[in-house]
Amino acid sequence: MCSFLHNRRTSENRKIDKFIKSTIYNARNCCSYYNYGRTYNNSDSNDDEDNIDYPIFLEWVPFNRFEDIKQIGEGGFSKVYSALWIDGKAKYDKQDDGSWKKRESEPIRVALKRLNGSQNISVEYLVEIEKQWNYYSTMIRTNALKFYGMTKELETKEFMMIIKFSEKGNLRNLILNYFNDILWEDKIMILSKLSHNLRKLHKLDYCHKNFHSGNIFVKYNKNDRKEYDDDYDDDAIYISDFGLSGPSYKQEANNKVCGVLPYIAPEVLNGEPYTLFSDIYSFGIIMTEISSGRPPFHERKHDIGLSLEICNGLRPEFEEGTPEIYKKLAYKCMNAIPDQRPTVIELFKVLKFWYYSCDNLYYYGEKEKFGYKEKVIRAMFEEAGKKIPSISTPYEKNPDAIYTSRMFTFNSYQNPLIPLLLFHI
Known part of the structure; x- marks a missing residue:
């Protein structure tokens, strides 16, 4: 024994x-x-x-x-x-x-x-x-x-x-503190590895349910980039806190959801259950944050009004100069119709190809996938990267823009159902 x-x-x-x-x-x-x-x-x-x-x-x-x-x-x-x-x-x-x-x-x-x-x-x-x-x-x-x-x-x-214990900072703080130092190559690396780890979670048929930049831990050093191998076994990205976004003493009723409002998929705000595609929507929101250097809807109250606008199609903005192929992929992730979003496998394959197109170790130039050759993708992100040092990221946050998990409940008399803030601990 x-x-x-x-x-x-x-x-x-x-x-x-x-x-x-x-x-x-x-x-x-x-x-x-x-x-x-x-x-x-x-x-x-x-x-x-x-x-x-x-x-x-x-x-x-x-x-x-x-x-x-x-x-x-x-x-x-x-x-x-x-x-x-x-x-x-x-x-x-x-x-x-x-x-x-x-x-x-x-x-x-x-x-x-x-x-x-x-x-x-x-x-x-x-x-x-x-x-x-x-x-x-x-x-x-x-x-x-x-x-x-x-x-x-x-x-x-x-x-x-x-x-x-992780000495890594979360992605939100990384963007806040080092945005002007992060090359587009690095942004794509982060997203590619993030999609790889989300793929591992979805392979178990688990939804994260609270996927946002505060639950993603990143080790980033622009002067010491790790080799980006096919197995992705380095420890550059950690995902935390899936499934545990609510209070531990009770199971919430079907008309309640816990999370950070700007990252919650519109179908969930409409009272539908979480699915794997709900995480993909959150991934798209994270893509806007990585582009702009600012948390989504930082200037807005995170209230019923914002919920309604999200359900009606409002999405966060991208920074000027963001490559069109990047915005197109993010918008696809944020599609209002869940099954019109890419699967995490599809997302990972695209982001991996983009990263290989930008990285000297894997760059061949003429290889073509998803409608673009490597050299075209590389040129797009290199051009966008020239603007990063001059981008101004300081922003004024609305005091009612809240980026910690809260509980929302749904009003069954509204159509679509709009979440009402129940409490915040």
Whole structure:
């Protein structure tokens, strides 16, 4: 019997204990473990958690095993803290007989995501957490933030997810702080890798449901661009917080939705359920943000009036000089009719070709896809790039333009249904 099955710690919540134990039993049966083709040995090396073998399972960690806890972020329904995990992630080496032997682990910096109101966490919300785990554990070679376990804050009794700490800033802050330094080649690189990771999520038939630039983490250094290989296994982009945009203590009725208003697809504002195409709409909104350097509808109140205009076809503007092929693709993503939007696979293929057209490593010049040769695409983005240093990005934000998740409810007496702001935590 593997030693990691004998953890007697309890969350004092039967549903959460059962969930955590299920991940441990799966690990025991060798259903899932990290394997990057490098086996841990005792030689002196710089191997870290991303290039050794060890079983994947969640841990219940007492809150007193964390030190130096500092709040680093806040969303509509959760707060995020950085903390030093004294014990670090438990790691085990697989032995020749199939058993696992625990090895020493070191303290690591992690992020703790507090789930507001989770003292009475709902079954439905726990299902969403399980989806997060399923994604993280099956997509270990992609760029999802790693999910280590759960803990409970002593004072509030609210549950917290333990995830990998990322020093990356989110995409919104990257655009805000470095817009004039980001070449069009880099914009396309970011979008291409983002579409690749969204493809991994959609492959599991999961909708993100809260896809916006604040939930995308980017490592960007214009002087140290990583090789852009076919597997996209570098860690340039992280997607976070899918399925967890609402309060943890209840499942919302069909006439309610949580999110950031400018990124919510019009059919969702009209009371229809989220689909994979709803995420594609949000992707199109992100494309406008990357073009303009400003959050969508920053000058507007995020209220009923804006919702109505979105349902009637209003879309964010692009910066002057944005290539027409870029705007055409973004508008296709933002089409009011969901099935007229591209699939994430179609989106990824186009963006990948664009990136290859702009990057010297892959550029051939005469290759043609999607109606354009590489040299034509390259010329379009190079011309647009000349204008970036002179673009003025400072903007005045309306105090009622809110970019954290909120809950909206729908008025069933209106057609189309228009969301009314219910509350904002």
